[in-house]
Amino acid sequence: MPVIEARALTKTYGDVHAVDGIDFDVASGESFGLLGPNGAGKSTTMRMIGGTSLRTSGTLLVNGLDPETHGPEVRANLGVVPQTDNLDTELRARDNLIMYGRYFGLPYSYLRPKADELLAFAQLTEKAGEKVDNLSGGMKRRLTIARALVNEPTVLLLDEPTTGLDPQARHILWDRLFRLKEAGVTLIVTTHFMDEAEQLCDRLIVMDHGKIVAEGSPADLIRRFSTREVLELRFGSERNAELVDDLRHYADSLEPLPDRLLLYTEDGEAALARVRADGHTPMTTLVRRSSLEDVFLRLTGRSLID
Numbered sequence: 001m002p003v004i005e006a007r008a009l010t011k012t013y014g015d016v017h018a019v020d021g022i023d024f025d026v027a028s029g030e031s032f033g034l035l036g037p038n039g040a041g042k043s044t045t046m047r048m049i050g051g052t053s054l055r056t057s058g059t060l061l062v063n064g065l066d067p068e069t070h071g072p073e074v075r076a077n078l079g080v081v082p083q084t085d086n087l088d089t090e091l092r093a094r095d096n097l098i099m100y101g102r103y104f105g106l107p108y109s110y111l112r113p114k115a116d117e118l119l120a121f122a123q124l125t126e127k128a129g130e131k132v133d134n135l136s137g138g139m140k141r142r143l144t145i146a147r148a149l150v151n152e153p154t155v156l157l158l159d160e161p162t163t164g165l166d167p168q169a170r171h172i173l174w175d176r177l178f179r180l181k182e183a184g185v186t187l188i189v190t191t192h193f194m195d196e197a198e199q200l201c202d203r204l205i206v207m208d209h210g211k212i213v214a215e216g217s218p219a220d221l222i223r224r225f226s227t228r229e230v231l232e233l234r235f236g237s238e239r240n241a242e243l244v245d246d247l248r249h250y251a252d253s254l255e256p257l258p259d260r261l262l263l264y265t266e267d268g269e270a271a272l273a274r275v276r277a278d279g280h281t282p283m284t285t286l287v288r289r290s291s292l293e294d295v296f297l298r299l300t301g302r303s304l305i306d
Contacts, residue, residue: 235261
């Protein structure tokens with residue numbers, strides 16, 4: 001039985017279909033991603049899984065239970081990391097964990113050693129007595145994740161877990177999440193960051209306007225919907241659009257963006273050599289491998305941050 005099973009899952013707000021009849025399964029111990037721009041329906045889907053938003057129609061099971069009719073039982077096995085840290089700023093780091101655990105009815109005899117264990121896991125042992133306001137953004141994020149683990153959940157929902165963090169803090173957080181996955185925790189992740197999705201997710205769905213437009217592993221999606229490499233060319237804001245038709249034949253496909261042109265090809269260096277040999281002189285050039293953002297651009301014509 002899948003840990004999470006959704007069939008024709010729908011959420012509407014008046015005439016707006018925030019989630020529009022999607023189907024997906026999540027296996028136990030899997031790291032599953034929801035990818036898409038703002039307004040794609042990712043966070044709404046997460047709220048329905050957590051039982052904090054009622055679905056309009058369709059079916060949804062979490063550990064075999066309906067979150068709407070078995071809310072307390074479902075939430076007892078869930079950990080939730082929201083987009084924005086909502087820690088109690090008046091409490092110290094360790095007390096945040098203990099007080100949160102009391103909401104689950106957990107006894108102090110369990111919570112005191114558990115808080116110390118989670119602080120060590122989040123690399124915050126030395127900050128146990130610090131008030132939340134004195135912690136850095138990365139520390140607050142790790143404390144929020146530690147708090148979500150106080151009830152030893154089997155499923156952890158992470159909504160934009162590294163937004164606003166610097167690269168070093170992101171890598172530390174990724175390491176903590178890898179350790180959870182190795183321990184058998186199922187991770188459900190929403191993110192805007194392509195490298196994060198490729199690093200963390202075994203499998204993902206790409207959402208746009210409430211619908212699923214693609215599903216698979218990161219490598220599988222890139223293989224199916226993009227080329228091996230992408231050539232990025234900049235000719236200047238005024239000239240990029242003028243050269244679209246002239247440059248199309250150098251690649252399998254071309255995607256114009258406001259600041260650059262993306263040429264999808266199996267060999268970016270060879271395509272660049274042909275472009276230059278024919279007398280085109282771009283201001284800047286970049287050859288890189290295809291990413292999940294390229295997949296989304298080719299599927300929808302939109303950037304993931306739109």
